[in-house]
Amino acid sequence: MERGEFISKFGIGVIAVCAGCGIASCSSGSKNNNPVPAQPVPPAAGSGNVFSADLNSELLNIGDSKILKNVILVRLAAGNTSTSFTAVQVICTHQGATIGYNANQGIFICPSHGSEFSQAGQVVQGPATAPLQKYNVTVTNNVLTVSA
Numbered sequence: 001m002e003r004g005e006f007i008s009k010f011g012i013g014v015i016a017v018c019a020g021c022g023i024a025s026c027s028s029g030s031k032n033n034n035p036v037p038a039q040p041v042p043p044a045a046g047s048g049n050v051f052s053a054d055l056n057s058e059l060l061n062i063g064d065s066k067i068l069k070n071v072i073l074v075r076l077a078a079g080n081t082s083t084s085f086t087a088v089q090v091i092c093t094h095q096g097a098t099i100g101y102n103a104n105q106g107i108f109i110c111p112s113h114g115s116e117f118s119q120a121g122q123v124v125q126g127p128a129t130a131p132l133q134k135y136n137v138t139v140t141n142n143v144l145t146v147s148a
């Protein structure tokens with residue numbers, strides 16, 4: 001078989017197979033097989049009680065925290081009064097990562113891009129520009145209640 005004869009015989013088949021691959025990859029790429037999950041939503045202002053904590057057995061030490069319903073509650077000081085605690089949304093206002101409390105620095109830090117928030121939820125360092133929502137904390141008979 002001569003070179004020209006080989007190309008004319010099998011060249012068309014190779015082109016057809018390559019075109020098929022291209023079409024297949026286009027069609028699978030146009031489908032959204034991995035949709036971005038919806039970001040969690042913290043309790044809205046005015047929505048009432050969020051959760052409670054029994055201070056006889058929870059949050060005993062300064063820096064202890066409890067995360068529930070997209071809110072982080074942290075003990076900031078000794079004593080079972082409302083001023084010994086803070087509660088803010090645990091969802092970073094930048095892109096929705098889960099923030100954590102750094103007891104040594106006394107701030108909330110987002111591990112994703114480094115945003116920092118005060119104990120009251122105000123932005124200390126970006127890239128976040130919006131504050132964390134802050135929640136009310138009340139203490140009655142060693143039962144702490146977080147509410148919106």
Ligand code: FES
Pocket residue numbers: 092093094095096097110111112113114115126127128
């Ligand atoms: S998601 Fe928190 S800083 Fe980007």
